[in-house]
Amino acid sequence: MRSLLFCCLCRSLHLPGRPLQSPAHQITDVQFMTIRALLTELAQNAMLAAGIPAECEPHVAPSKNPAFGDYQINGAMGAAKKVGSNPRELAQKIVAELKLDGIAQKVEIAGPGFINISLDSAWLAKLLLDQPPYASLAQGLEPQTIVVDYSGPNLAKEMHVGHLRSTIIGDAVVRVLESQGHNVIRQNHVGDWGTQFGMLIAELEAQLQQDERAELALQDLEHFYQKAKKHFDEDQAFADLARQYVVRLQAGDAEVLKLWHKFREVSLAHCEEIYELLNVSLTPEHVRGESFYNPDLPVLVEELKNQGLAQEDQGAQVVFLQELADKNGNPSPVIVQKKDGGYLYSTSDLAAIRFRVGTLGAARIMVFSDARQALHMQQVYTIARKAGFASEQVKLEHCPFGTMMGSDGKPFKTRTGGTVKLAELLHEAVERASKVIQDTELTAEEKAEVARKVGIGAVKYADLSKTRTLDYVFNWDQMLSFEGNTGPYLQYAYTRIRSIFRKAGINPAELEAQLQLVEPQEKALALKLLQYGETVDQVAQEAMPHLLCTYLYDLASLFMTFYEACPILKDGVDVEIRNSRLILSDSVAQTLRAGLELLGIEVMEKM
């Protein structure tokens, strides 16, 4: 719980059952909370005072329809059923106990027992001035150590669209969590180990012997991989060498390791480039690849065996999970060691959990990976609990995402059916954005920067704005449109506000802090601004960035409506009104910028 408002009423939380005495106008700065949290608490107190059992929740929610006020308490109906009384009468009793002086302008009972609250404009104005919503997210939260595993490309190949969702969704959630003051540890679980590296290293050595430089040979990783594969398939001697290299690699052979390091270095450099272009906060220090866990794997399997969790089956070491059995009682099998002695991703994922809990001190672990890995993650988490790698206190979360689809409804591919390279996709985005930008006053340099921010922002926003767990359809025209719920629309809304200040020659920081919410559009905008923290909280809890996108789009839309209805710099606007509307506009700009930053999307002054 967190945020904007404060109130001494919170003390009553420690005195359950005791009626609330403090008049609301005495609200002072003791503890931050959102409007929703404040109203929930006040409603809960009123319900207790009305004799309703404590387990009945108030169910406070923002009203969907302006006719029903700003917030509504929906708990009266449920409570009435529980205590066996008339819901409308019970609502009356609750309202009689509600201490909303100075907060609400109107409280009404409607329908079967809804309690509709219209907030007081002066109160909203004061809140907005006292606690700018975009500036106080970290207030009052218990900081946690949270390990976030995202991106995790396979270093054998070039990054492709399959890595896009994990990378940008994970990065947005990471930024949201950090904004709340949590100790976030990024883990880029790259695929830098496994049999395919034998082949790649053999190929690299072959090319180095032909006086090729590693950087040059690996310039096009995709091409290099295909070449190695072809070589492997067609040349028996090469294939044998490759297999030999796998063994030497696993045995820690210095020469082979050196080549492996070289390969890894070049491949990682390629990832860094993509991250930078994408404005993703991952850096080399966050890389913790599969190879890191290699030494721990035999130890871990031995431990699973000793605990009686793993047993030999058809030559492999297998953990049978009764917890995940089908309805016929067949346990779910998880292989942790192959019959040839090799390990699998289950094994290194388990080692990763143990490391994250034991060494990194994670209280919460979030893994952003494809929805198709759901069963695997469930198996790994179940084993981790049983083996004691993670206690019940540690939250283990798989944050799955759906597949990126083309307009034909099938997985996104090139026209010829190949894998779409991420670098090419992103460059195309910038290229397309540069064609969409109309502003002729920008210099070539400015225009290039705007194109980059708009193009990359559009790709990210399109992805982030859809429900994470669903498949989503990739569509250039839609994401680069300035109409509707898109990145460019939000960036435009921001620049539009900045242009007001440019035109007026005013620095928002020097504005006199005074705000009056007279027109309905002004009040609606202020209320929306104050709900920023509620949204960010929810994104942090559920790892669902699309909620923030929806919020920012609503905010921008409300601003546009306000802007049409309420003149600011035009002739005949009273100075105080003008100042007030400038404050409101600036608050919107700051919130848009802060929100977009949490999504990893940049804004610009002009476009």
Place this chain on the structure above:
RNA sequence: GCGCCCGUAGCUCAGCCGGAUAGAGCAACGGCCUUCUAAGCCGUGGGUCGGGGGUUCGAGUCCCUCCGGGCGCGCCA
């Protein structure tokens, strides 16, 4: 066969522990620029929320069932 996910306007999507006449955008149609960025705003039309049962004051939301689609299920990751 077993399991997970999905089905909401022509299209792309929202819908917050069940809450009031199911919301946006695009597309269609009609308005609004001599004044703050019209890349905008205002309005109209458009729905058996896949079908059918059930739970209850109330179901797009929860349960069951059927239909349709996607994905996964011991030695790839």
